[in-house]
Structure formats: C-alpha cells, structure tokens
Amino acid sequence: MSRWDPDAKGRLGQAARELFVEQGFDRTTVADIAARAGLTERTFFRHFVDKREVLFAGDRLAEQLTASVAGAPAGERPLEIVTRAIEEACDLITRDAQWSRRRAGIVAEHPELRERELAKMGLLASALSTGLRERGVDAATAELSAEAAVLAFRLAYERWASDAEAQRLAPLVRVVLAELRDVTG
Amino acid sequence: MSRWDPDAKGRLGQAARELFVEQGFDRTTVADIAARAGLTERTFFRHFVDKREVLFAGDRLAEQLTASVAGAPAGERPLEIVTRAIEEACDLITRDAQWSRRRAGIVAEHPELRERELAKMGLLASALSTGLRERGVDAATAELSAEAAVLAFRLAYERWASDAEAQRLAPLVRVVLAELRDVTG
DNA sequence: TAGGCGATGACAGTTTCTGACATCACCTGC
DNA sequence: GCAGGTGATGTCAGAAACTGTCATCGCCTA
Numbered sequence: 001m002s003r004w005d006p007d008a009k010g011r012l013g014q015a016a017r018e019l020f021v022e023q024g025f026d027r028t029t030v031a032d033i034a035a036r037a038g039l040t041e042r043t044f045f046r047h048f049v050d051k052r053e054v055l056f057a058g059d060r061l062a063e064q065l066t067a068s069v070a071g072a073p074a075g076e077r078p079l080e081i082v083t084r085a086i087e088e089a090c091d092l093i094t095r096d097a098q099w100s101r102r103r104a105g106i107v108a109e110h111p112e113l114r115e116r117e118l119a120k121m122g123l124l125a126s127a128l129s130t131g132l133r134e135r136g137v138d139a140a141t142a143e144l145s146a147e148a149a150v151l152a153f154r155l156a157y158e159r160w161a162s163d164a165e166a167q168r169l170a171p172l173v174r175v176v177l178a179e180l181r182d183v184t185g
Numbered sequence: 186m187s188r189w190d191p192d193a194k195g196r197l198g199q200a201a202r203e204l205f206v207e208q209g210f211d212r213t214t215v216a217d218i219a220a221r222a223g224l225t226e227r228t229f230f231r232h233f234v235d236k237r238e239v240l241f242a243g244d245r246l247a248e249q250l251t252a253s254v255a256g257a258p259a260g261e262r263p264l265e266i267v268t269r270a271i272e273e274a275c276d277l278i279t280r281d282a283q284w285s286r287r288r289a290g291i292v293a294e295h296p297e298l299r300e301r302e303l304a305k306m307g308l309l310a311s312a313l314s315t316g317l318r319e320r321g322v323d324a325a326t327a328e329l330s331a332e333a334a335v336l337a338f339r340l341a342y343e344r345w346a347s348d349a350e351a352q353r354l355a356p357l358v359r360v361v362l363a364e365l366r367d368v369t370g
Numbered sequence: 371t372a373g374g375c376g377a378t379g380a381c382a383g384t385t386t387c388t389g390a391c392a393t394c395a396c397c398t399g400c
Numbered sequence: 401g402c403a404g405g406t407g408a409t410g411t412c413a414g415a416a417a418c419t420g421t422c423a424t425c426g427c428c429t430a
Contacts, residue, residue, distance in 0.1 A: 040379055
C-alpha cells in the first residue's frame with residue numbers, strides 16, 4: 001500500500017488509529033502516520049486539517065442527523081425529533097464497540113482531544129438546530145432542544161464508554177434526558 | 186516595563202489583548218507579545234500553557250463558583266444553587282463590558298479559541314458538580330444540574346455578546362433556563 | 371498521442387512549544 | 401556587609417505541527 005493506491009485518506013486514518021493504540025497519541029508524529037500509510041506528511045495535512053482531526057472524521061454524522069430531522073413526522077415535539085435523530089446515530093457511532101471505547105479512552109486522556117470532541121458536539125448541535133429551524137421551529141426552541149439533546153448524548157456517551165458492562169448507547173440517552181427533565185422541572 | 190518589573194503575567198496578558206485587538210489573533214506571534222511586555226517568548230510559556238490560554242486566564246472563576254456553591258443555604262434545589270453561583274459570576278465576567286464583547290468576537294472568529302472556550306465551560310461544570318456532590322447531592326443530579334446551568338450560561342453569554350443593546354447578563358441566564366425547562370418539560 | 375486534471379511529493383520556511391542550563395535580583399543567616 | 405539559597409528570567413537548541421510553492425505522477429479525454 002503506497003503512493004497511488006486507492007483511499008489515501010482511509011489508509012491514513014487506519015495507520016493513525018493503529019499507531020495511537022500501539023504507542024499513544026503524543027508519541028505518534030504525523031510523519032509516523034504518513035510513513036505507515038506509504039504517504040508523506042504533506043499529504044496527511046491535505047486530508048486532515050490537523051493531527052487531532054484524524055480521530056474525528058465522522059463527517060457523515062452531521063449529514064445523517066440533518067436528514068433524520070428533515071424526515072421526522074410532522075407535529076412532533078422538537079426535542080423528540082432531535083432525540084430520535086441522535087438515537088439513530090448512536091448505532092452508527094457504536095458499531096465497532098471495542099474501537100469506540102478505546103477511542104473514548106484516548107480522547108479522555110488528552111485535553112486537546114477533549115476540546116476537539118466538545119467542538120464537534122457543538123457542530124452537531126448546530127446541525128440539529130438548523131434542521132429544526134428549517135421545519136419552522138422558532139430559533140430559541142430549536143437551539144435549546146438541540147443543545148439539550150446533544151448534552152444528553154454527551155453524558156450518555158461518557159457513561160457508556162466508561163462502563164464496560166453497558167450495552168446499547170441509545171437507551172442511555174433517554175435516561176439522561178429524563179434526569180435532565182427532573183433536574184430542571 | 187521590562188524584565189524584573191512586577192506582574193510579568195499581567196503585562197503579558199495586557200500586551201496580548203492589545204495586539205489581538207490591533208492586528209488579530211493569527212497575525213500576533215507569541216514573540217510579539219513577549220516583546221511588547223519586555224520579556225521573552227520562553228517566559229510567556231512559563232505563565233501560560235499555550236498561546237490561546239492568555240485569553241482564558243480567568244482562573245478564579247472556578248474557585249468563586251466552588252465557594253458560592255459551598256456557601257449556599259441548606260435545603261435548596263441543586264439547580265438553584267448552581268444557577269445563583271453562575272449569576273454571581275456574571276457580574277465579574279462582564280465587569281468590563283467593552284472588552285468582554287471584543288473578546289467574545291475574537292473567540293467567535295477562531296475555531297481553536299471556541300474549542301478552548303467550550304473546554305473551559307466544561308471545567309466550570311465539573312467544579313459546580315463537585316461542589317454539589319460535596320453537599321451530599323447524588324452524582325447524577327449534580328452532573329445534570331451543573332451541565333444544565335453551564336449550558337444556560339453559555340447560550341446566554343452568546344446572546345449577550347452579540348446583542349449590543351443587552352444590559353446585564355445574569356437575568357438572561359434565567360431566561361434561557363426557563364426556555365430549557367419548557368423545551369424538556 | 372498530446373494535453374489537461376487531480377493527487378501526491380519535495381522542499382523550504384514559520385510558528386508553537388519544550389528541555390537544559392546560565393544568569394539575575396532579592397532575601398536570609400551569620 | 402556578605403556568602404549562599406531561591407525564584408524568576410534569559411539563552412539556546414531542537415522537535416513537531418503546520419503552510420506555501422512548485423514539480424511530478426498517473427489517469428482520462430479529445
């Protein structure tokens with residue numbers, strides 16, 4: 001696998017994941033990743049804006065959430081719409097449970113990765129909020145519903161990742177959302 | 186003002202703020218900041234862990250929040266405790282309204298600064314959550330109350346910063362919290 | 371088969387950030 | 401007064417992350 005072989009981005013991602021597991025995020029340089037993928041450092045930065053981004057390439061998530069919100073039945077409460085969109089995404093996210101937990105561990109250990117994760121959550125909230133507004137939901141309700149659902153997802157994901165016994169992620173989102181309702185109610 | 190004059194950290198912060206306003210965050214190097222403060226780049230990194238941190242040096246915030254939670258009257262609801270703690274912090278944060286708004290503008294324009302801002306919000310939520318648990322609140326309620334209050338603060342702060350007409354920040358937090366209750370209820 | 375096009379390489383350069391050691395100002399005990 | 405300790409700063413070298421620029425490669429098409 002090198003230079004002109006297909007799926008350079010995928011190979012870079014795979015190489016990065018392997019190296020992060022083998023020797024940790026800090027001690028892996030971008031040059032290491034590129035070398036394992038049979039490419040150069042410069043090419044890495046053409047596919048990923050920075051070194052951290054390789055762990056957050058789930059670009060389709062926002063699109064899927066947007067599509068899910070757009071396809072929700074009429075007359076439903078905004079919070080219910082975005083919550084179900086997130087539930088559907090949960091299965092995609094935790095498809096490879098072992099990697100998901102490993103990845104969560106790596107992110108948890110590195111402040112700069114936690115920052116990026118929070119930023120990505122913010123993007124998801126924006127996508128959901130925009131989707132709701134396009135359905136005619138007023139701006140404040142859209143923003144609050146989206147942020148509340150993403151908050152629930154974030155806390156649920158933390159619990160899921162740190163609990164080796166935990167099975168499916170989606171139900172945990174409902175649990176956290178219920179706790180949020182109790183706390184604010 | 187140079188080398189052995191007092192308050193090196195303060196001078197670095199002041200120089201950074203001036204330069205960020207004058208020529209933007211990107212085009213200001215750490216060497217520029219240090220030079221204006223009469224110090225060296227190396228000394229900058231002894232006072233701030235990285236270039237971004239100079240805009241987030243409000244270290245006392247977490248302490249003040251913790252103290253505020255610890256001093257709250259017994260028998261109050263957790264959400265009420267953390268909300269009042271945040272309201273008290275609002276006045277500190279917006280003491281210099283002009284700089285607060287300028288700073289918010291700089292942060293909003295730079296993804297890497299938005300990341301850091303979100304991370305700091307996370308630290309505030311952790312501080313509030315810990316404070317609640319030390320009062321005997323169960324872990325889930327503490328976490329949810331803290332995160333809900335910080336979410337309300339974050340959205341309120343966004344609205345305040347982007348609305349030149351907005352006066353005090355604290356009442357906006359209550360408004361957003363009420364919206365959150367409506368949305369989840 | 372020539373030429374256009376997109377992806378990659380090569381290379382130099384800037385900037386951020388770190389480690390190691392020297393130097394300076396101040397304070398303390400004698 | 402002065403030797404020595406202590407904390408803050410300077411100096412220097414260097415790694416690593418990123419960026420700009422131009423050359424090169426493989427493929428596709430006229």
